[in-house]
Every structure is written in C-alpha cells, then in structure tokens.
Amino acid sequence: MVALDKPDAKAALELADRLQGSGCWMKVGMELFYAAGPAIVRELKSRGFRIFLDLKMHDIPNTVRGGARSIARLGVDLFNVHGAGGLSMMRAAMEGVRDALESGDAERAPLVIAVTQLTSTSQDVLNAEIGIPGALEDAVVRYAKRAHEAGLQGVVASPLEVSAIKAACGAGFITVTPGIRPRGADVGDQSRITTPRDAVEGGTDYLVIGRPITAADSPEKALDHILKELTQ
Numbered sequence: 001m002v003a004l005d006k007p008d009a010k011a012a013l014e015l016a017d018r019l020q021g022s023g024c025w026m027k028v029g030m031e032l033f034y035a036a037g038p039a040i041v042r043e044l045k046s047r048g049f050r051i052f053l054d055l056k057m058h059d060i061p062n063t064v065r066g067g068a069r070s071i072a073r074l075g076v077d078l079f080n081v082h083g084a085g086g087l088s089m090m091r092a093a094m095e096g097v098r099d100a101l102e103s104g105d106a107e108r109a110p111l112v113i114a115v116t117q118l119t120s121t122s123q124d125v126l127n128a129e130i131g132i133p134g135a136l137e138d139a140v141v142r143y144a145k146r147a148h149e150a151g152l153q154g155v156v157a158s159p160l161e162v163s164a165i166k167a168a169c170g171a172g173f174i175t176v177t178p179g180i181r182p183r184g185a186d187v188g189d190q191s192r193i194t195t196p197r198d199a200v201e202g203g204t205d206y207l208v209i210g211r212p213i214t215a216a217d218s219p220e221k222a223l224d225h226i227l228k229e230l231t232q
C-alpha cells in the first residue's frame with residue numbers, strides 16, 4: 001500500500017499514474033483527503049486502484065457510526081479507526097458499515113481495522129508521555145484483542161508486533177504495517193521499523209510504504225526495487 005501523502009489531487013494523481021500496473025493499493029490519508037475530498041477516492045478507483053482510506057477516526061460512537069456510513073458509501077476497500085476509542089466506538093464503526101449496506105448505499109463492505117499504537121510511538125513515549133504503563137507490545141496486543149472482540153477484521157501496527165497479534169487474535173486477523181524502511185532509508189519520524197523483507201518474513205499481510213517511494217527521484221524505480229527485494 002503506497003501512502004499517497006500529497007498536498008493536492010494533481011500531485012497525487014501524477015504519482016499514482018507512475019505506479020499504475022504495480023498492483024499496489026493507494027492509501028489516501030489526511031493530507032490528501034482534507035485537500036481533495038471524496039473526489040480523489042473516486043478518481044483513484046476509476047483508475048483501478050484499491051483504496052485504503054486512512055482517516056483514523058476517533059470520536060464518540062454516534063459520530064463514528066455516521067462517519068463509517070459515509071466512508072462505506074464511498075466504496076473504499078479498507079478504512080481505519082483508532083483502537084483508543086474503545087469497544088463501543090469500534091462496534092459503532094461496524095454498525096455504520098452495516099447501515100450503508102442495508103440501505104443499499106454501499107455495494108460491499110469495506111474492511112475495518114483499528115490503529116493500535118502509532119508506529120512513531122516508542123516505548124519511552126508510550127510510558128512517559130502517553131501514560132500507558134507496561135511493554136509497548138502488550139499495549140498493542142491489548143488493542144488488537146479489543147478490535148477483534150468488536151468484530152473488526154484487523155489492525156494497524158508495526159511489523160515488530162505481528163507475530164504477537166496473530167498469536168492473540170488468529171492468523172486470519174489482518175495486520176497492516178507501516179514503519180517500513182528499506183536498509184539505508186531515512187527513518188524520519190518513525191520509531192518501530194523493519195525492512196520490507198523482515199516485515200513480510202514476520203508474517204504481515206500488507207506493508208504501508210510512503211516516503212521511501214513517494215520522496216524518491218523515481219518512485220516507480222523505488223517501488224520496483226522493493227518488490228524485487230521481496231521476491232528474491
């Protein structure tokens with residue numbers, strides 16, 4: 001999944017067009033969606049891309065239910081909410097999807113996943129700033145179990161926590177993992193990272209990769225390089 005973190009539709013579509021035919025999903029996040037809105041999702045869908053809409057909803061259940069209903073109507077393939085919103089909020093997201101299906105406003109249900117702990121969060125920050133005690137992996141697994149209980153299909157986590165999540169929630173529970181950095185790439189603001197290959201060998205289902213591809217002089221070559229490394 002390529003994180004299409006671009007400031008407007010023009011820049012996003014230019015990049016997407018360069019990655020046509022790669023089989024990658026496009027992840028539309030806050031930067032692009034707040035600038036270009038639902039139209040960019042429709043445009044990318046019309047070009048044949050599968051879409052992860054990454055808006056990380058975190059609000060009261062009623063608001064998230066409505067948000068999920070609107071997202072389901074858009075016809076994305078997957079979207080996320082924050083696990084920190086709790087069980088009733090996550091259940092409300094599932095209800096919103098069901099509402100959209102039952103009213104005939106959505107043709108099919110998108111997958112719904114929960115963010116556990118952002119991959120920019122380190123063990124120290126979790127304990128000292130956010131105020132959650134204990135090991136980071138335990139916190140991630142706790143969120144994953146709640147998401148599973150709420151009926152969500154998976155979680156966002158770092159590749160480092162995938163085996164613990166699968167052990168707790170089952171192999172079929174989807175893991176979507178940002179925090180991917182090819183060897184030598186700039187780490188930037190990410191904390192919990194692995195190489196693409198280590199992430200795949202660790203059993204993750206989907207890699208989310210942004211800047212190592214999108215900030216490269218040739219995004220298509222950068223993607224190609226990563227894909228080749230994975231199949232060697």
Ligand SMILES: O=C(O)c1cc(=O)[nH]c(=O)n1[C@@H]1O[C@H](COP(=O)(O)O)[C@@H](O)[C@H]1O
Pocket residue numbers: 003005029054056080115117118119120156157178179180188190208209210211212
């Ligand atoms: O939900 C996400 O996609 C997400 C969750 C998380 O914990 N960490 C994380 O980096 N992301 C997103 O994944 C992408 C990672 O981008 P790069 O760091 O540029 O590879 C960004 O678009 C983030 O918004």
